[in-house]
Amino acid sequence: xxxxxxxxxxxxxxxxxxxxxxxxxxxxxxxxxxxxxxxxxxxxxxxxxxxxxxxxxxxxxxxxxxxxxxxxxxxxxxxxx
Numbered sequence: 001x002x003x004x005x006x007x008x009x010x011x012x013x014x015x016x017x018x019x020x021x022x023x024x025x026x027x028x029x030x031x032x033x034x035x036x037x038x039x040x041x042x043x044x045x046x047x048x049x050x051x052x053x054x055x056x057x058x059x060x061x062x063x064x065x066x067x068x069x070x071x072x073x074x075x076x077x078x079x080x081x
Contacts, residue, residue, distance in 0.1 A: 003052065003076045008069050010047055014040050026069040041066060052076050 004026070011030060015021075020035055030036045036044075044066045048054040054075055059065065066072050 004069060004073045006051070007072050007076075011036075011044075011069065014043065024069075026073070028069075029067050031063045031067045044072070048072065048075065 008026070011024070014036055015024070015030070018036070024030065024035075031038075031041055041063055045054075045056055045061070048066070049056065052075075059075070064071060065075060
């Protein structure tokens with residue numbers, strides 16, 4: 001499974017926990033649109049730090065960085081595994 005697929009699956013699981021079964025595209029806003037909440041942002045950050053080694057202490061935190069599959073996917077290639 002490639003990293004975009006893992007990200008998509010993880011975000012889909014977060015949405016399902018909220019009862020949101022609607023599909024989403026890779027460029028769809030999930031946090032800023034309100035489909036996911038700030039507590040979900042924390043879970044996404046932890047997932048990215050643990051799974052892909054993303055260091056938000058170095059990057060700085062901005063919800064736009066984790067608002068969609070595309071945005072998150074752009075973070076991953078810069079991270080050393």
